[in-house]
Amino acid sequence: MNDMRLAERTVDTQGKPIKFSCRDVQVYYGDKHAIKDVNVDLEDKTVTAFIGPSGCGKSTFLRCLNRMNDTIDIARIEGKMILDGEDIYDRRVDPVQLRARVGMVFEKPNPFPKSIYDNVAYGPRIHGLSRNKAELDGIVEKALRGAALWNEVKDRLNETGTGLSGGQQQRLCIARAVATSPEVLLMDEPCSALDPIATSQVEELIDQLREEFSVVIVTHSMQQAARVSQKTAFFHLGNLVEYGTTDDIFTNPQDPRTESYISGKIG
Amino acid sequence: MTDAVSAGPRRVGAQGATRKSLLVADARTRRRNAAETRFKAYGIVAIAIAMLALVFLLFTIVRDGSGAFRQTFIDVPVTIDAAIVDPKGNRDQKDMAGVLTMSYGSMLEKSLETWVAQNNVQIEGLGKADYASFYSSQARATLRDMVLENPEIIGTTINVPALASSRVDGMFKGRVTAESAEIDARTSLAQFRLAEAMEEKGALTTRFNWDFVTQPDASDNRAEAAGLGVAIIGSAYMMLIVLVLALPIGVAASIYLEEFAPKNRLTDIIEVNISNLAAVPSIVFGILGLAAFINFMGLPRSAPIVGGLVLTLMTLPTIIISTRAALKAVPPSIRDAALGVGASKMQTVFHHVLPLAMPGVLTGTIIGLAQALGETAPLLLIGMVAFVTAYPSAPPEGLFEPASALPVQVYNWTQRADSAFFERASGAIIVLLAFLFAMNLVAIILRRRFERRW
Ligand SMILES: Nc1ncnc2c1ncn2[C@@H]1O[C@H](COP(=O)(O)OP(=O)(O)O)[C@@H](O)[C@H]1O
Ligand SMILES: [Mg+2]
Numbered sequence: 252m253n254d255m256r257l258a259e260r261t262v263d264t265q266g267k268p269i270k271f272s273c274r275d276v277q278v279y280y281g282d283k284h285a286i287k288d289v290n291v292d293l294e295d296k297t298v299t300a301f302i303g304p305s306g307c308g309k310s311t312f313l314r315c316l317n318r319m320n321d322t323i324d325i326a327r328i329e330g331k332m333i334l335d336g337e338d339i340y341d342r343r344v345d346p347v348q349l350r351a352r353v354g355m356v357f358e359k360p361n362p363f364p365k366s367i368y369d370n371v372a373y374g375p376r377i378h379g380l381s382r383n384k385a386e387l388d389g390i391v392e393k394a395l396r397g398a399a400l401w402n403e404v405k406d407r408l409n410e411t412g413t414g415l416s417g418g419q420q421q422r423l424c425i426a427r428a429v430a431t432s433p434e435v436l437l438m439d440e441p442c443s444a445l446d447p448i449a450t451s452q453v454e455e456l457i458d459q460l461r462e463e464f465s466v467v468i469v470t471h472s473m474q475q476a477a478r479v480s481q482k483t484a485f486f487h488l489g490n491l492v493e494y495g496t497t498d499d500i501f502t503n504p505q506d507p508r509t510e511s512y513i514s515g516k517i518g
Numbered sequence: 519m520t521d522a523v524s525a526g527p528r529r530v531g532a533q534g535a536t537r538k539s540l541l542v543a544d545a546r547t548r549r550r551n552a553a554e555t556r557f558k559a560y561g562i563v564a565i566a567i568a569m570l571a572l573v574f575l576l577f578t579i580v581r582d583g584s585g586a587f588r589q590t591f592i593d594v595p596v597t598i599d600a601a602i603v604d605p606k607g608n609r610d611q612k613d614m615a616g617v618l619t620m621s622y623g624s625m626l627e628k629s630l631e632t633w634v635a636q637n638n639v640q641i642e643g644l645g646k647a648d649y650a651s652f653y654s655s656q657a658r659a660t661l662r663d664m665v666l667e668n669p670e671i672i673g674t675t676i677n678v679p680a681l682a683s684s685r686v687d688g689m690f691k692g693r694v695t696a697e698s699a700e701i702d703a704r705t706s707l708a709q710f711r712l713a714e715a716m717e718e719k720g721a722l723t724t725r726f727n728w729d730f731v732t733q734p735d736a737s738d739n740r741a742e743a744a745g746l747g748v749a750i751i752g753s754a755y756m757m758l759i760v761l762v763l764a765l766p767i768g769v770a771a772s773i774y775l776e777e778f779a780p781k782n783r784l785t786d787i788i789e790v791n792i793s794n795l796a797a798v799p800s801i802v803f804g805i806l807g808l809a810a811f812i813n814f815m816g817l818p819r820s821a822p823i824v825g826g827l828v829l830t831l832m833t834l835p836t837i838i839i840s841t842r843a844a845l846k847a848v849p850p851s852i853r854d855a856a857l858g859v860g861a862s863k864m865q866t867v868f869h870h871v872l873p874l875a876m877p878g879v880l881t882g883t884i885i886g887l888a889q890a891l892g893e894t895a896p897l898l899l900i901g902m903v904a905f906v907t908a909y910p911s912a913p914p915e916g917l918f919e920p921a922s923a924l925p926v927q928v929y930n931w932t933q934r935a936d937s938a939f940f941e942r943a944s945g946a947i948i949v950l951l952a953f954l955f956a957m958n959l960v961a962i963i964l965r966r967r968f969e970r971r972w
Contacts, residue, residue, distance in 0.1 A: 322857060324781055351860035361851035363870060373869075374859035424855070431859055 267294035270435060270465040271316060276330035278311050278320065278489075285311045287489045289330075293435075293482075298457060298466045300480035300497065302473060304512065307486040309469040313437050316467065317353035318346040334435070351378050354428030356438040360420035362412035362427070367404050370412040370423055371395060374431035390430055397463075398426035399456050418449020425456065429464075436460060438468040442475065454479050473513060477501055485509045579947050586945025589727035589742060590687040591679035592653065593720070596629040598665060600673045609669050622658040622665075623650065626680060639715045644708040652709060654681040656736065656743035682713075682722065684741040684938035689713050690724045693937055730945060734907040735922065735930075741938030744931070746946055748906050752822050752921030753891060753953075755913060759826025760833050760890050765883050767830075768837030769872075775838075776845040777867050796835035803832050804896030812900060819901035820920040822910065828896045833886040840882020844875035876968040884961035888954050894925040902926050924950045 271293035278286035286308045293299050301309040311320065318339060320326040332339050339349050351374070362370050371391045374380075381387040391408070395401040400422040404415070412423050421441055428436055438457070442450040457479045460466055470476050476483050476497065483500040485493045485508075493500060493509045504510045538544060543551070602621050606613050627649040634644070657680040664678065665671060685705035688694035690713075694702070699710040716722035733745030779785045807828035811817045817824050848871045856866040872879075897903075902923050910916035922930075924946060931943035 317858070319854070319857065322853075347860050347862045349860075350858060355854075355858035357851065357854055357858070359851055361849075361855040363852065363855060364874065373856075373861075377859075377861055377865055377869075427855075427859060 267297055269293070270295040270334065272331075272333040274331040274333070276312070276315065276328070276332065278308070278315060278329075279327040280311075280323070281325045285489050286315070289491045291484060291491055291494055293465060293467060295434075295465045296461055296463075297482055298461050298468060298480040299482040299484065300476035301467065301469045301484050301486060302471070302476050302512070303486035303492075305471065308489045309486050310439050312486070313439055313467060313469050314355075316435065316437055317350050317355055318344075319350075319355065321346050351431045352433050353435040353437060354431060354433035356421070356424050356428050356436065356441050358440040359444050360417055360424050362415070362420050362423050364411060364413050366409045367395075367412045367415070367423060368408040371426050371430045374427060378431055380431065394426040394430035395423075397429045397460070398422045399452065399459070400426055416449070418445050418452055421445060421449065421453055422456065425453070425460075429460070434464060436464045436466045438466065440469050440471060443471065450475075473501070485512065487512070579944050579951070582941060583944025583946075583948045585691040585693075586730050586942045586948075587727055588691070588724050589729070590682040590690050590722060590724045592630070592657075592682050592716070592722055593677065593679050594629050594633045594716075595675045595677050596625060596661065596680070597632075597675040598672050599625055599628075603662075603665050603672055604669075609672070611666065611669075614666060614669070617662070619655075619658040619662050622662045623653070623655070626653050626657060626661065633716075633721060634712070637715075637719060637721075639712070641708050641711045641715070643706070644712060648706055648709045648712065651683055651704060652686055652712070654683045654740060654742045656740050657681045679723075681742055684936060685709070686713050686722075687724070687742050688938060690717070690722075691941070693941070730942070731949060734909065735905060735927065736907070737905070738934055738936065741934070741936045741942060744939070744942055746924065746927060746949055748909055749922040749924045749927035749946070750949070751910060751916075752825070752902070752906075753924045755822035755910070755917055755921065756826040756829055756923060757887055757891060758913070759823065759917065760829045760887060761883075763826070763830040764833040764837055764886065768834050768883075768886075769841050769879060771834075772838045772841035772845060773867055773872070776842050777863065777871065792835050792838050796839060799895075800832055800893055801895040801899065803828050804899030806831070807896060807900050818918055818920070820904040820906065820922075821918050822921050822923075823917040824900045825897050825902055825923060826917070828900060829890040829893060832893065832896070833890050836886035836889065837879075837882050840885070841875065841879045844878025844882070845871060847878065848874045873968070877965040880964045880968065881961055884957050884964075888957050891953060891957070892925050892950065894923075894929055897923050897926050898929070903930060905930075924953070 269292045271291075273289060273291045273293075276286055276289040277284065289312060301313060303309050314320045315328055315332060316339075320328060328340060330340075334349075334353070337344070339353075363373065365373075368391055371394050372387055375387060375390045381390055392401060392405075395404060400419060403419060404410075404423075412420065415423060421444070425436075425438075425441075441457075442453050445453065454475065457466060457468065461481075468476075468479065480497045483495065483497045484491055485500060485504075485506075487508050493504060493506045495505075500509065501513060504513055600607065602625060603617055604614055605617070627646070630649045630652060634641075660681065661678065683705075685694050685699070685702065686709065689699070689710060694705065694710070696707060696710050699705045700707045713722060729743075730745050731750065732747045733743065734748040735745065736743040775785060775789065807824055811824045811827055812819055817827075852870050852874065853866055856870045857863070861869065902921075903926055904920055904922070906920045906922050908920075910919035910921045928943050928946045928950065931939040931946065
C-alpha cells in the first residue's frame with residue numbers, strides 16, 4: 252500500500268495550482284515570537300503535513316490559515332496569507348466567512364453535545380446552504396459518507412454525537428467540517444487522541460479527502476506524515492526549516508536540523 | 519520517570535531487609551488510617567450539627583406557626599334586626615351604609631346572649647362586656663358588608679360563622695389558659711368558661727383558615743383577622759421585577775464580560791467591583807434605593823417598583839457571578855468547534871455556550887431570587903413597613919401602589935404586643951419557607967431538563 256502511494260505521489264505533485272500563498276508571516280504571542288518569517292505555498296488537492304518538535308509553532312501557523320488565532324487576545328500576526336489571490340488578513344475580510352471556506356478539525360474530538368444530525372447540519376444551517384429539509388438531509392448524508400461514517404450512524408442520526416467512540420467522534424468532526432463545502436481542511440493532530448485502528452481509518456479518509464480539498468495536517472508522527480502527505484513542511488523553533496515533497500524530506504533532507512529530527516535526534 | 523527509577527531500587531532494598539506481613543498494619547499505616555477515621559468523624563459530626571439545627575428550626579417554626587393557619591369561628595345564628603340595620607325602613611343603600619359597625623356588634627352580642635339563654639348555660643360573672651369582647655371587631659365589619667351586599671337577608675336569622683377574638687382563639691391553641699384569662703384585661707375567666715361550654719355544644723369551632731394567606735394585614739387589636747395577602751402580592755411583584763430586570767441584564771453582562779470584553783485593566787476593575795458588590799450589606803442597597811429611586815427619581819414610597827429595583831441591584835452580582843462561572847465551565851473546545859465551522863461569536867455563544875451554561879445560570883438566578891425574597895433590611899428603608907390593607911391593583915399600575923413584603927410582614931408582626939401576632943409571624947415564616955422550597959424545586963427541575971449528557 253505504501254509503495255503504491257509512493258508511486259502516486261511522484262505523479263501528484265506535478266503542477267498542482269497554489270491554494271495558499273504565505274509571505275513573511277510573523278506571529279507573536281505578546282512578546283514571544285512564535286512564527287518567524289515563514290514563506291510557503293500550499294498546493295490545492297494535496298495533503299500537506301506540518302511536522303516538527305513540540306512547541307515549534309505548527310499549530311500556531313495552522314491556526315493562522317483560518318484566523319482562529321484571532322480569538323486569542325495576545326496573538327498578533329504580520330505578513331500576507333493569500334487564499335486564491337485574496338489576503339485573508341485584509342481588513343475587509345470577515346473571519347466568519349473565511350472559516351466556512353477553510354474548515355478545521357481539532358486535536359481532541361469536539362462534537363457538539365447535540366444529535367449526530369445536528370452536528371453535521373449546523374454549519375450548512377448557519378451559512379444558509381440549503382433551502383429545505385430534503386436538501387439539508389442530502390448535505391448531511393453526503394458529508395457523513397465523505398467522512399466514512401454514514402454506514403455506522405445512518406440508523407441513529409438523532410442520537411447524541413458525544414455518545415460515539417473517539418474515532419467516530421473525530422470522523423463526525425470531519426463530516427461537520429466537510430459539510431460546509433470548504434476548499435481547505437485544516438487538521439491539528441487529528442489522530443493523537445485515537446487508537447491505532449481509528450487512526451488508520453482517519454488516515455484513509457484523509458487520503459480520500461485530497462480529491463476534493465486541499466488538506467493541511469499537523470502531526471507529531473513522522474510515520475503518519477509519510478503515510479498520508481504529499482508535501483511536508485518541517486518547523487523548528489518557529490522557523491520553517493524545510494519544505495518539499497514528502498519523499499524528499501524523508502529520504503533526502505537538505506537541512507541538518509531536518510535530518511536530525513527525522514532520525515530522532517531532536518524532538 | 520527519573521523518580522520511579524531512582525526510588526525503585528531503594529525501596530526494594532529497604533523492604534528486603536525487614537519484610538513484614540501484609541496481614542499486620544504497620545505503625546505508619548495505622549496512623550494514616552486513624553487520621554482518616556477522625557476526619558470522617560468530624561465530617562459526620564458537622565453534618566449532624568447542621569441537620570439538628572435545621573430540624574430544631576423547622577420544628578419550632580411549625581410548632582409556633584401552624585396555629586396561624588387555623589382560626590376559631592363562632593357558629594351562632596344571628597338575627598338581622600331590620601330596626602338596627604335599616605332604621606328608616608326603606609332598604610336604601612345609602613341610608614344603610616350610614617349605620618355604624620358598632621350597631622352590628624350589638625346584634626352579634628345579642629345572638630350570643632340568646633344562645634346562652636337557650637342552651638341554659640350558667641356561668642358565674644358572665645356579663646355584657648364578655649359577650650362584646652368574645653367577637654373579633656372584624657366580625658361586625660364582615661356582617662355589615664354581608665348585609666349591604668345582600669339586603670334580602672334583613673329580618674331573617676342566618677347562620678354565619680363569625681370570627682372570634684384572638685383571646686378566645688388563643689384558648690384553643692394553648693395561648694390562653696384559665697389562669698392567664700383571669701388576670702388578662704382583655705378576657706376573663708367567665709369568657710373562658712363560656713368558650714369551653716360553646717365548644718362542647720359545637721357552637722365554637724377551630725378550622726383551617728385560608729384568610730391567613732388571602733386577607734390583608736389588620737390593626738394591632740385584631741390579630742385574628744390579620745393576613746398575608748398584600749405581603750404575598752407585594753413580594754410576588756418584586757420578584758417579577760427582579761426576574762424581568764436582573765436575569766436579562768445579568769446574563770447579558772456576564773456574556774459580554776466573559777466572551778466579548780477584552781481582558782484589560784478596565785475589565786479587571788469591573789470584575790473586582792462586581793465581586794465587591796455581592797458583599798455589600800443589603801442595608802446599604804436600601805440607602806441607595808432611598809436616595810436614588812425615591813428622593814432623586816421621585817418614585818413612590820412603599821411601592822413594589824422601588825423594592826423590586828433595589829432587590830434587582832442586590833441580585834445582579836449573584837446572577838453575574840454564577841453565570842460567569844457557568845460560562846467559564848463550558849469547555850473551550852466547544853467554542854473552537856463552533857468558530858471552526860464559521861459561526862460568528864454571537865452564534866457560538868447563543869447556539870452552544872449559553873445552552874450548556876443554562877443549568878448554572880438558572881441555579882444562580884433562583885438562588886439570587888430566593889435571597890431577594892427573604893431580604894428585609896433594604897425594604898425597611900424604602901418604606902415597605904407601612905401598614906397596608908388595600909390590595910395593589912394588577913401590574914403595571916399596581917407596581918406603583920403601596921404594598922408590603924413577606925419578610926417585612928414577619929418583622930412587623932414580631933414587633934406587636936399581642937402574642938397572637940407572634941403566632942402569625944411564625945405562620946408567615948412557614949409561607950416564606952414554602953415559597954423558597956418551591957423555588958428550589960423549580961431550580962432542580964429546570965436544571966434536570968437543561969442538563970445534557972457530555
Ligand atoms: N495561546 C497562547 N498564548 C501564548 N503562547 C502560546 C499560545 N499558544 C501557543 N503558544 C506558544 O507558541 C509556541 C508554539 O506553540 P504551538 O503552535 O502550539 O506549537 P506546536 O503545535 O508546534 O506544538 C509555543 O512556544 C507555545 O508556548
Ligand atoms: Mg500543537
